[in-house]
Amino acid sequence: MGKNAGFMSRMVRRLTSDVSDLDAEDLTAESARSGCTRASDCTGTGEAITVKGRLxxxxxxxxxxxxxxxxxxxxxxxxxxxxxxxRRRIPGIEPGRTLQASGRVAVRDGRKVIYNPYYELQRAP
Structure with missing residues (x-):
């Protein structure tokens, strides 16, 4: 009974949650599976990181x-x-595309920035 109750509660949560929240959870899980650093965990300027997400x-x-x-x-x-x-344009760099990027983090105007990152475009599902 406990196994079915857990499944039902997860199903109800996925059916009633906001789509953007579910998408954020999926992106976070995919990033963790690939061994990348979470963007929220990047704190130090000059820290070498690899992040994965959607543009x-x-x-x-x-x-x-x-x-x-x-x-x-x-x-x-x-x-x-x-x-x-x-650069004015890079083929494949477009909104909605998933990629993995590596480089050193800087902070500009309070935002985390990676200049000239190494990147790998991910296949579309």
Whole structure:
């Protein structure tokens, strides 16, 4: 009976929870399975990390005549801004795409940033 009650409570929770909360939980679980650092656990500037998540937004930001491509990666716990200097476009870097990125964390305007990260695009399900 205990096994069925646990299944039913999980099923009811998944049916009544907000979709964005369930998506965040799935992203966090996938990141943990792949052995990546959770974005919320990144605290030190200069810390080498690998994060995995979904791109929420991608934009071109011309700063002081140098083009940069910025993308916000969300792993279910927090966001990390990925910045590619001198790039206007990178094939495959688009909102909704899942990727794994590695680099050193910096803090800019209170946000976690990785400049020129190494990245690996993940296959679409």
């Amino acid at each position: 929420r937004s991608v934009e071109i930001c011309p700063r002081d005549s140098v083009a940069t491509l910025e993308a916000e990666l969300f792993d279910g716990t927090d966001g990390v801004t990925l910045v590619w200097m001198g």
